[in-house]
Amino acid sequence: MFDTLSDRFDGIFKRLRGKGRLTESDVDEVLREIRTALLEADVNVAVARRVVERIREQAVGVTLSQALDPSQQVIKIVSNELTNILGGQTLKITYASRPPTVVLMAGLQGSGKTTNSAKLARWFKSQGRHPLLVGADLQRPAAVEQLRVLGRQIDVPVFSEPGDPVSTAARGLAEARRLGRDVLIVDTAGRLAIDADMMTQVRQISEAIQPDYTFLVIDAMTGQDAVSVAEAFHQTLAIDGVILSKLDGDARGGAALSVKEVIGRPIAFASTGEKLDAFEQFHPDRMAGRILGMGDVLTLIEQAEQAFEKDSAAEAAQRMMDGEFTLDDFLDQMQQLKKMGPLSGLLGMMPGMPKELKGAKIDDDDLKPIEAIIRSMTAQERRKPEIINGSRRNRIAAGSGTSVGEINRLVKQFSEMQKMMKRMGGMSMGKKGKKKMPMMPGGLGGLKGAMQGGLPAGLPEGFPDMPFNKR
Amino acid sequence: MPTIYLVLIAVAIVFGVSVLLISRKRAVGPADRSPAITVPGAPGPIPTTPAAVAEPAVVAEPAVVAEPAAGTDEGIEIFERPRFRDRMSKSRAVLAGVFSGVRSRSGITAETWDDLEEALLRADVGVRVTDELLNGLRARVASKEIADPEALLAALQADMIGRLSANERALRFEPGEPDEPNVWLFVGVNGVGKTTTIGKVGAQQRQLGRSVLMAAGDTFRAAAAEQLGTWAQRSGSELVRGSEGGDPSAVIFDGIESASARHIDLVLADTAGRLHNKTNLMEELRKVRRVAAKGRGRVTEVLLVIDATTGQNGLAQARQFGEVTEVTGVVLTKLDGSAKGGIVFAIETELGLPVKLVGLGESIGDLVEFDPTEFIEALFSE
Numbered sequence: 001m002f003d004t005l006s007d008r009f010d011g012i013f014k015r016l017r018g019k020g021r022l023t024e025s026d027v028d029e030v031l032r033e034i035r036t037a038l039l040e041a042d043v044n045v046a047v048a049r050r051v052v053e054r055i056r057e058q059a060v061g062v063t064l065s066q067a068l069d070p071s072q073q074v075i076k077i078v079s080n081e082l083t084n085i086l087g088g089q090t091l092k093i094t095y096a097s098r099p100p101t102v103v104l105m106a107g108l109q110g111s112g113k114t115t116n117s118a119k120l121a122r123w124f125k126s127q128g129r130h131p132l133l134v135g136a137d138l139q140r141p142a143a144v145e146q147l148r149v150l151g152r153q154i155d156v157p158v159f160s161e162p163g164d165p166v167s168t169a170a171r172g173l174a175e176a177r178r179l180g181r182d183v184l185i186v187d188t189a190g191r192l193a194i195d196a197d198m199m200t201q202v203r204q205i206s207e208a209i210q211p212d213y214t215f216l217v218i219d220a221m222t223g224q225d226a227v228s229v230a231e232a233f234h235q236t237l238a239i240d241g242v243i244l245s246k247l248d249g250d251a252r253g254g255a256a257l258s259v260k261e262v263i264g265r266p267i268a269f270a271s272t273g274e275k276l277d278a279f280e281q282f283h284p285d286r287m288a289g290r291i292l293g294m295g296d297v298l299t300l301i302e303q304a305e306q307a308f309e310k311d312s313a314a315e316a317a318q319r320m321m322d323g324e325f326t327l328d329d330f331l332d333q334m335q336q337l338k339k340m341g342p343l344s345g346l347l348g349m350m351p352g353m354p355k356e357l358k359g360a361k362i363d364d365d366d367l368k369p370i371e372a373i374i375r376s377m378t379a380q381e382r383r384k385p386e387i388i389n390g391s392r393r394n395r396i397a398a399g400s401g402t403s404v405g406e407i408n409r410l411v412k413q414f415s416e417m418q419k420m421m422k423r424m425g426g427m428s429m430g431k432k433g434k435k436k437m438p439m440m441p442g443g444l445g446g447l448k449g450a451m452q453g454g455l456p457a458g459l460p461e462g463f464p465d466m467p468f469n470k471r
Numbered sequence: 472m473p474t475i476y477l478v479l480i481a482v483a484i485v486f487g488v489s490v491l492l493i494s495r496k497r498a499v500g501p502a503d504r505s506p507a508i509t510v511p512g513a514p515g516p517i518p519t520t521p522a523a524v525a526e527p528a529v530v531a532e533p534a535v536v537a538e539p540a541a542g543t544d545e546g547i548e549i550f551e552r553p554r555f556r557d558r559m560s561k562s563r564a565v566l567a568g569v570f571s572g573v574r575s576r577s578g579i580t581a582e583t584w585d586d587l588e589e590a591l592l593r594a595d596v597g598v599r600v601t602d603e604l605l606n607g608l609r610a611r612v613a614s615k616e617i618a619d620p621e622a623l624l625a626a627l628q629a630d631m632i633g634r635l636s637a638n639e640r641a642l643r644f645e646p647g648e649p650d651e652p653n654v655w656l657f658v659g660v661n662g663v664g665k666t667t668t669i670g671k672v673g674a675q676q677r678q679l680g681r682s683v684l685m686a687a688g689d690t691f692r693a694a695a696a697e698q699l700g701t702w703a704q705r706s707g708s709e710l711v712r713g714s715e716g717g718d719p720s721a722v723i724f725d726g727i728e729s730a731s732a733r734h735i736d737l738v739l740a741d742t743a744g745r746l747h748n749k750t751n752l753m754e755e756l757r758k759v760r761r762v763a764a765k766g767r768g769r770v771t772e773v774l775l776v777i778d779a780t781t782g783q784n785g786l787a788q789a790r791q792f793g794e795v796t797e798v799t800g801v802v803l804t805k806l807d808g809s810a811k812g813g814i815v816f817a818i819e820t821e822l823g824l825p826v827k828l829v830g831l832g833e834s835i836g837d838l839v840e841f842d843p844t845e846f847i848e849a850l851f852s853e
Contacts, residue, residue, distance in 0.1 A: 042595075
């Protein structure tokens with residue numbers, strides 16, 4: 001839907017090419033694009049202005065080196081700046097010397113407090129702690145019931161009683177002491193930031209239980225309002241950290257940046273799915289790329305790791321690089337790919353994808369005819385597609401319910417793909433590639449470096465032979 | 472090392488497959504396969520299917536909205552309609568300062584434009600709509616049509632109202648055979664207030680003298696059916712629920728059949744919140760929509776519930792849900808917070824979806840029909 005920042009830069013930098021140095025007015029133009037990108041990602045207007053000013057200081061006078069793409073240089077500056085804002089000190093949980101460690105959950109209605117209370121409890125459990133959940137949201141019908149169900153799912157006890165939320169929270173604390181639970185998580189009622197009564201109530205709860213940590217749950221889809229919400233809660237409660245919920249949507253999540261910048265408290269956790277284990281500590285570097293619309297390679301890698309069978313993938317990759325990748329491998333990998341989720345979602349996460357692909361609507365059902373074609377081939381044909389002649393083509397077309405033209409296209413595309421893979425293989429192996437992927441020790445770590453700032457090491461340039469580039 | 476393999480594989484395969492699919496699509500042409508396929512990179516909004524836009528029922532048979540029956544008066548008495556101005560006080564506080572700054576200058580200066588831009592952006596109107604609004608005004612200022620700040624603000628206000636004025640906003644209820652209930656389906660992402668909205672709509676419809684059945688199609692979220700049950704009890708509505716984790720289509724279908732058998736006027740169907748980029752969940756919803764139309768009832772509204780604090784992602788939500796479920800209108804909840812709900816401009820103008828209801832508070836009567844003029848006046852007033 002949105003152009004990525006690098007797309008925006010393309011036009012500008014085409015004109016700048018050949019210049020040795022960015023002038024003030026060049027920088028202005030670039031900064032305007034950066035500002036628009038930030039605003040489209042829902043970064044708060046005032047925060048965007050401050051960020052852009054800081055980037056200006058760094059960008060003026062940047063020497064444009066001939067070797068490096070100037071737009072990538074600027075993107076790197078922007079991305080580093082965002083990462084700095086989002087990162088900084090991370091929240092380290094120090095457990096109270098006299099248990100339980102008390103955690104208070106606050107946030108707007110529908111931001112995901114109840115679900116994230118349970119997710120946090122599960123996280124504490126995975127750290128070897130013994131949490132107790134307290135349902136102090138007596139406002140929303142069945143909120144406590146929801147917490148109880150979630151508590152059962154993660155095998156964490158839930159305490160609640162009807163009546164007054166403040167005394168319920170206090171009783172919960174006593175209950176935790178009695179049961180010897182070492183972490184107490186108190187879920188509170190959602191509220192609108194302006195509601196004075198409700199803000200008073202949550203402050204009273206806070207005073208009653210004296211939390212060690214107060215977390216503010218913020219919806220990643222929140223717009224400009226995130227800042228006023230965060231400020232209001234911070235004034236009332238002194239927030240220690242933020243939990244960013246619904247990060248598995250396609251919102252750019254500029255709210256995270258705004259909140260961090262305004263209240264100066266770290267984003268501690270991010271909720272990345274509906275399942276209770278979809279909850280992790282926050283990665284500032286990924287978020288920076290996401291806000292700028294530069295794809296989320298690291299998440300892609302993680303999904304790949306979960307979905308692909310490592311051995312067969314490694315084998316296939318080896319064959320791919322040697323140019324021995326067959327249609328059988330292709331079919332096999334396509335099956336695994338489907339496990340990673342819908343194709344269109346994957347495309348969105350890949351950085352440096354050409355526009356034609358990014359904007360494309362791809363339905364997973366479109367894969368079916370391709371599968372049918374390959375399945376209608378003999379083993380020999382799959383290994384060596386070049387033997388497919390006219391009569392074989394007719395047979396395959398009849399067998400798969402497609403046309404001869406489609407088979408031709410598949411075979412042609414496949415051979416293009418083979419070439420491309422071979423080249424990528426050469427590149428990453430460092431045989432003769434101009435841009436080596438720094439991938440030595442630690443695998444993922446090295447890659448993280450390479451991908452930082454969403455710079456896809458030579459990816460878009462790596463596919464010059466693909467047909468749509470010729471159009 | 473294996474990680475590198477995986478990345479290579481993933482990148483190559485995703486890329487390869489996509490290229491293959493796109494070149495196939497190009498070659499096969501538009502006559503083939505699903506109608507939703509658009510030319511990649513085409514500018515502008517993705518058109519929804521024709522069915523989503525066409526509203527034949529309105530023309531053919533005037534929809535009965537507020538029945539001038541005995542029950543109505545009673546309803547009005549109980550739900551005193553809140554004013555946008557009162558409930559959106561916090562929104563105003565943020566913008567009012569900007570507008571008074573604009574008014575205090577003797578002429579229209581560069582700062583004036585900066586102030587207006589900032590105000591619109593802070594209201595979540597979005598970069599594109601803001602640019603469109605301000606560029607139009609700049610031209611009129613340049614041609615001396617608008618000369619002073621007061622006239623500029625008035626023109627902006629009029630333009631903004633103009634952008635929201637085109638649509639039919641009343642909830643559509645078509646009286647039919649007693650065994651053909653109207654069905655209103657509620658969809659949206661997680662946590663926007665679907666269940667609460669159903670509860671309030673149900674209570675209001677009961678006040679209008681209609682019998683209501685609530686179908687607890689949210690079988691995913693823990694205790695969602697209990698929450699809806701509480702609302703059903705409060706409003707004197709029937710409730711049909713399935714087992715947790717069950718098939719939502721089946722629950723809603725059962726609800727409609729049951730309403731038909733018992734001659735209930737209106738079925739309010741809840742669905743589980745889902746993020747619009749989750750293909751499998753959206754497919755589930757597509758099925759819900761399809762199945763809802765199969766029973767004895769008629770689906771006369773598909774309402775997308777959006778949280779007023781939502782930023783630019785709201786447009787993506789409206790687009791996806793619109794494509795999958797033929798959304799007929801939007802419910803904007805939680806407008807009484809400090810949120811300003813500016814995303815409705817993009818949703819209405821780019822997708823042509825009318826905002827039908829807004830939530831201005833916690834009580835049942837606080838869910839009211841959207842009034843663009845009042846909404847914008849509330850944003851502008853000091």
